[in-house]
Amino acid sequence: SQQGEEDPQALSIQEGENATMNCSYKTSINNLQWYRQNSGRGLVHLILIRSNEREKHSGRLRVTLDTSKKSSSLLITASRAADTASYFCATDDRGSTLGRLYFGRGTQLTVWP
Amino acid sequence: AAGVIQSPRHLIKEKRETATLKCYPIPRHDTVYWYQQGPGQDPQFLISFYEKMQSDKGSIPDRFSAQQFSDYHSELNMSSLELGDSALYFCASSTNRQGPTGTQYFGPGTRLTVL
Numbered sequence: 001s002q003q004g005e006e007d008p009q010a011l012s013i014q015e016g017e018n019a020t021m022n023c024s025y026k027t028s029i030n031n032l033q034w035y036r037q038n039s040g041r042g043l044v045h046l047i048l049i050r051s052n053e054r055e056k057h058s059g060r061l062r063v064t065l066d067t068s069k070k071s072s073s074l075l076i077t078a079s080r081a082a083d084t085a086s087y088f089c090a091t092d093d094r095g096s097t098l099g100r101l102y103f104g105r106g107t108q109l110t111v112w113p
Numbered sequence: 114a115a116g117v118i119q120s121p122r123h124l125i126k127e128k129r130e131t132a133t134l135k136c137y138p139i140p141r142h143d144t145v146y147w148y149q150q151g152p153g154q155d156p157q158f159l160i161s162f163y164e165k166m167q168s169d170k171g172s173i174p175d176r177f178s179a180q181q182f183s184d185y186h187s188e189l190n191m192s193s194l195e196l197g198d199s200a201l202y203f204c205a206s207s208t209n210r211q212g213p214t215g216t217q218y219f220g221p222g223t224r225l226t227v228l
Contacts, residue, residue: 033216043156043203043219088155090217098169099144099209101217103155 006089006104014112019076021107023089024069030092032065033101034074037086046074046087051094079111115139117206117220125226126194134189134223138206144168145187146217147179150201162187163209194227201225 007022025032031050035043049056049065049072056063062075076083086108090101118137126132138145144163148156158171162181173179176194181187191198201224205217 035219040201040224042221043205045216045218048216090156096169098161099207099215099217100146100158100161100169100171101148101156101205102158105155 006087006107008107009105010108010110012110012112013079015079015081017079017111019079019083019109019111021074021087021089021109022071023073023104024071025089025091025102025104026070027091028094029067030094032063032072033090034061034063034072035088035090035103037088037106039085043088076109079109081111081113084109084111117204117218119202119204119220119223121223122221123224123226125228127228128194128196130194130227132191132194132225134191134202134204134225136187136189136204136206136220138185138187138204139218142206142208142218143185144207144209145181145185146205146207147173147187147189148203148205148219150203150222151197152200156203159189191225194225196227199225199227 033048034046047058060077065072086106088103088106090103120135146161147159150156159173161169165181176192179189201222203222205219207215207217
């Protein structure tokens with residue numbers, strides 16, 4: 001598998017706290033994307049970070065990428081109950097132009113009101 | 114904004130039956146991807162099409178086939194269904210005209226249950 005593990009597998013926090021999720025991957029990439037999935041529903045694209053970028057922000061989301069360590073983190077600040085979902089990172093393969101994504105196993109985030 | 118449309122949203126089939134899943138990509142997107150997500154699993158790539166030609170193939174069983182039509186919609190045909198085919202099937206679309214591996218936008222998925 002191209003993907004390593006996502007860490008943690010499950011995260012439970014209170015509203016207002018920050019949530020940090022990490023993922024690792026194995027091969028060189030063009031970009032890394034984070035997706036959110038509410039229970040058994042569709043994958044919602046959150047953010048894409050390219051291999052030449054180190055940090056990217058979108059609203060309450062902050063993504064970092066460390067290509068030397070082949071890892072990325074997703075920070076959700078001031079979390080809300082509505083942020084409860086599974087979060088997946090997905091990478092492509094730098095050696096390919098075909099674009100298939102390799103997903104990590106995901107982090108199940110629960111935010112308590 | 115228009116999103117990826119998948120139909121049907123839910124499908125129940127018996128073992129050994131066939132199923133056809135449809136995907137309508139975002140307008141002007143030239144690439145379609147199919148993924149399978151088993152219960153509690155991460156999505157796994159099945160197959161993709163670029164400009165109506167198969168561009169990549171993953172862990173797709175020989176019982177499955179797919180194509181992309183002239184209007185860019187795609188269909189995933191599944192025959193001789195097995196219990197293990199029960200999963201969420203996602204279609205995603207992107208435009209690669211400005212280079213490879215842009216953002217992939219996913220549809221809501223088709224939940225297939227094989228009894």
